[in-house]
Amino acid sequence: MRSAQAAIGIDLGGTNCRAALVTSAGRTGDVLKVATRMADGYSGFLATLAELCGRLLDDSRARGMRVSAVGMGAPGIISREGRVRVSPNLPELNGQDLAADLADRLDLPTVVINDANAICWGEALFGAGRxxxxxxxxxxxxxxxxxxxxxxxxxxxxxxxxxxxxxxxxxxxxxxxxxxxxxxxxxxxxxxxxxxxxxxxxxxxxxxxxxxxxxxxxxxxxxxxxxxxxxxxxxxxxxxxxxxxxxxxxxxxxxxxxxxxxxxxxxxxxxxxxxxxxxxxxxxxxxxxxxxxxxxxxxxxxxxxxxxxxxxxxxx
Incomplete structure (x- = not known):
């Protein structure tokens, strides 16, 4: 039996980071939340993100779902490749290749876009912008x-x-x-x-x-x-x-x-x-x-x- 396809969606904020499994029909599982902490530096922040995604991957396996990729909305100016050019609210991310670094941690294709663009695309696909x-x-x-x-x-x-x-x-x-x-x-x-x-x-x-x-x-x-x-x-x-x-x-x-x-x-x-x-x-x-x-x-x-x-x- 073929597994249902899903992705991990992440909304990175200056205070909290929220994430959930999302199906192609726009249905989400439980939303998990962790504090956005930079006290342990960028590598510690990546470890927190990876742990959060790991919990969702465990959930996906229990549900018989296959996670194909990770998408993240992050505050700041983000290059097409997912590198953070500048993030006024999270300056620790400035210059970091966030998409590639998280992809390496998770061994999954990862896309990072501006958080307002993520909101916009969500409304385009599943909300008032359809x-x-x-x-x-x-x-x-x-x-x-x-x-x-x-x-x-x-x-x-x-x-x-x-x-x-x-x-x-x-x-x-x-x-x-x-x-x-x-x-x-x-x-x-x-x-x-x-x-x-x-x-x-x-x-x-x-x-x-x-x-x-x-x-x-x-x-x-x-x-x-x-x-x-x-x-x-x-x-x-x-x-x-x-x-x-x-x-x-x-x-x-x-x-x-x-x-x-x-x-x-x-x-x-x-x-x-x-x-x-x-x-x-x-x-x-x-x-x-x-x-x-x-x-x-x-x-x-x-x-x-x-x-x-x-x-x-x-x-x-």
């Missing part, structure tokens, strides 16, 4: 990430750096960004940017129920709850975030004439508070034909998008 030929994924989290699918292929760019919508300038000479620029979309539409906007307005003397919270306790979820309760300051902050995101998406629509934009990430739970302003900015700023074409939808895969997309790169 009906789109070309689309952008926007991940609204602590920062703002992006991935591009053009004609049903991931477009990573010449150096693996494409899709960085979070670092489009939306406010010239605006807030400084960790990338070295000022006024990046990430500083206005991310969870961190939303909190920063509230703190700025409170410091300027604007009134809000959020003033009762200590700055350290303030999160974008608290801001969203206040907005849904009618707090004027919180509503204004989400309107600002929506305008910034709409400006960026209008430019992308004019440049690429995409079918859609898939919005994912933890902060996307509050996307409905931004959407009216996003849509208005696109109507005002994009060419009519491109703006009308661009469908904006929420992602469907949640936290599993990166695992599914990374595995999908090697299964399909």
């Amino acid at each position: 009906s789109f030929s070309s689309f952008l994924t926007v991940t609204l989290g602590t920062g703002v990430g992006g991935g591009l699918v053009l004609d049903r292929r991931i477009w990573a760019g010449a150096d693996g750096a494409a899709g960085e919508i979070g670092h489009l300038t939306v406010v010239p000479e605006g807030r400084p960004c960790g990338c070295g620029n000022r006024g990046c979309l990430e500083q206005y539409a991310s969870a961190r940017g939303i909190v920063l906007a509230v703190l700025e307005r409170l410091a300027a003397g604007q009134k809000s129920s959020l003033a009762e919270l200590a700055a350290a306790d303030l999160t974008s979820l608290e801001v969203a709850a206040a907005a849904r309760s009618g707090d004027a300051l919180a509503l204004a902050v989400f309107a600002e975030a929506g305008r910034a995101l709409g400006q960026a998406l209008a430019g992308v629509a004019n440049l690429l004439n995409l079918d859609g934009a898939v919005v994912t990430g933890g902060a996307s739970e509050s996307f409905d508070l931004m959407l009216p302003l996003v849509s208005e900015e696109i109507r005002q700023r994009a060419f009519e034909v491109s703006g009308r074409r661009l469908q904006i939808v929420r992602g469907e895969l949640g936290d599993d998008a990166g695992i599914l997309g990374a595995a999908g790169m090697v299964l399909n």
Whole structure:
């Protein structure tokens, strides 16, 4: 009897690493999680990854499945060969040939791509991007990430750096960004940017129920709850975030004439508070034909998008 084919999908984050067995139909087994630790250096990190994958390989054999390859989504700029050019959140990986090194440890073909591209490809294969030929994924989290699918292929760019919508300038000479620029979309539409906007307005003397919270306790979820309760300051902050995101998406629509934009990430739970302003900015700023074409939808895969997309790169 022929064994069912599967791949190991890995979502590598700055804090945790999550992995699971994935079938070609997009079904996952139990998701295993370990802390992303670099205390023992790069070789120790590889050993942790190999041990995690070993547990999944044991599980696959118990299930009568054959693991054909490993796919990983990792933060940073990743070359086509799977070498980490630069990873701001995990600098220990800078310059490392992560794909080849893990393949040697596991004796399995291994592909490493940018984590936002993995999310994008997961939505393309199994989620909200299935009906789109070309689309952008926007991940609204602590920062703002992006991935591009053009004609049903991931477009990573010449150096693996494409899709960085979070670092489009939306406010010239605006807030400084960790990338070295000022006024990046990430500083206005991310969870961190939303909190920063509230703190700025409170410091300027604007009134809000959020003033009762200590700055350290303030999160974008608290801001969203206040907005849904009618707090004027919180509503204004989400309107600002929506305008910034709409400006960026209008430019992308004019440049690429995409079918859609898939919005994912933890902060996307509050996307409905931004959407009216996003849509208005696109109507005002994009060419009519491109703006009308661009469908904006929420992602469907949640936290599993990166695992599914990374595995999908090697299964399909």
